[in-house]
Amino acid sequence: MTDSEQSKLIISAAAAPGNVPDEAQEEGDATAEMELRQVMVPAESHGSRLDRALAAIVPEFSRTYLQQLIEAGMVKLGGVTATKASAKVKAGDELVIELRPTPQSQAFKPEPITLDIVFEGQRTVMDQLVGLIAARDVSREYVALAHGAWQGAKTRQVDAPIGRDPRNRLRMAVVDLEKNAGKTASTVVSLLQAAGKHCLVKCKLHTGRTHQIRVHMAFLGHPLVSDELYGGAPAAGLGRQALHACRLAFEHPVTGEAMEFRSGLPGDLQAAVAGLGLIYNQIQ
Template sequence: MNQARPIISATPSAQALALAAVDGDDETADTAAEAESRALQVPPGHHGDRLDRALAALVPEFSRSYLGQLVEAGAAQVNGRAVAKPAHRLRAGDRIDIELRPTPMSQAFVPQPMALDVVHEDEHLAVIDKPAGLVVHPAPGHWSGTLLNGLLARDERARQLPRAGIVHRLDRDTSGLMVVARSRPAMDALVAAIAARRVTREYLALAHRPWTGPAEREVDAPIGRDPRNRLRMAVVDLDRNAGKPAQTGVQLLQNAEHGCLLRCALRTGRTHQIRVHLAQLRHPLVADALYGGAPAAGLQRQALHARRLAFQHPITGEPLAFEAPLPADLAAALADWGLTMPA
């Protein structure tokens, strides 16, 4: 079992990466970064088009929704006059002047030095022990300070890969092991291996209520967006709601007066899968307020830790297996409930 634990501090990068906006940006950039002014002429094929639609064709590196936001923010003129309505109709030959401001997403994909706990690294991949509280990928509300930003800062190779080599994610408040690619062949092979269920991912979970019934269970319950609360996921009926099959293996390790320590193995990798399945079993994770948990045993974040990760090396075929020790907060929670860390 590989258990090397070097702490590697990221070094600053010389060149920032940028991505074009995607549909779904909900705010214009508030930044000191330089904006680009661009002058455009409406071709005959866009006579009668809305301003935002024509801009999407003439400035394809930005999304239509984001360009519409720029128009509403006063960044566009047509024939020298300010136009603030994306639905403004154009004529062939009209001149459009628009100030193309950086998007929040484009500014998110920049290197930010941070200390990362690197368990293993070779030419093609790295294994990271992610702390609770670290967001994996930039998203609305978390445009900086993510694992992706740290990877861009510490590794030149990450800048050549989609998503800096990230092939799977952990929730912000879940701690533990993640594999990231350092080469494109490794990235493609890891994505395929995860999809084919050839990557073993085991978690330790501290859940409410003592466990009853069989010590091992296979949960097979599809997961989709909760039709009553779009901010969370839920077990759904695929005949009536959109969703995907989801399977989790659950094993009781120890019981306590107030709850239980479980080992959970992902058979599939759906959003919030373990959290949703344990809530369905009426054993929500400690401190997972989104799915019915509550703070307990001193924990204020969901009690889930990606303890074990095993797979064949995507290039050499060598079997690799890694284990991450419990972080201090989870270890203290187990002690508070009189539980011991399993071997």
């Protein structure tokens, strides 16, 4: 059996109410979903700390979250509940991981957010729209305000695979698929206007990867304004990353009607664009 086969998902299930810890039931969380993964430690993780091995085996989860699972007794190593993230693992060791919400992950409280609804449809239509996005039959365009004086062609196509950054698990990065896990990603970046050390661009997605525009813009040497995770320093008083979805177009999945929706820049981004000497024309 290959290492990748050893690491594949064997079991996936929702926790029945009777399997949920008493304390979770007391909190009214008896229906919380739980995914059980049973894996074997691959050869390349031999001798690693338990939390590091887990991070390599289930890269879609942060190391902090996996450490929380260990502390909560939700990880078994060789049939015994693990208690220390620093425990060493050996190739071939069996790991059983209960992936469920931890007290830390549930500590966040939602806040009211005003939403401007541009279109409302039935749930069945929304479900089919998800399928259109997956099939790449939806045109999605974004406006981004970025650092760096623009040079070269006004339109660039970025075809660069994206995966988890091996040096910082909070980030995604352009990766070599022969060495790291990742997926193909394609973005067309068009210059709208440049002024001094900043530029305003439109980004059209041909794929939909996590943080795709942020990663590809940083890869081009133009990190987004106020996107410090990817090297973009704050500017013009903008307190968030300078990225805005400006256009969505698709064929209605039921009627076949051509649908197009546009959204102007929100006030804070308008102010930042103007503050850096740039002008945005929504028709562009």
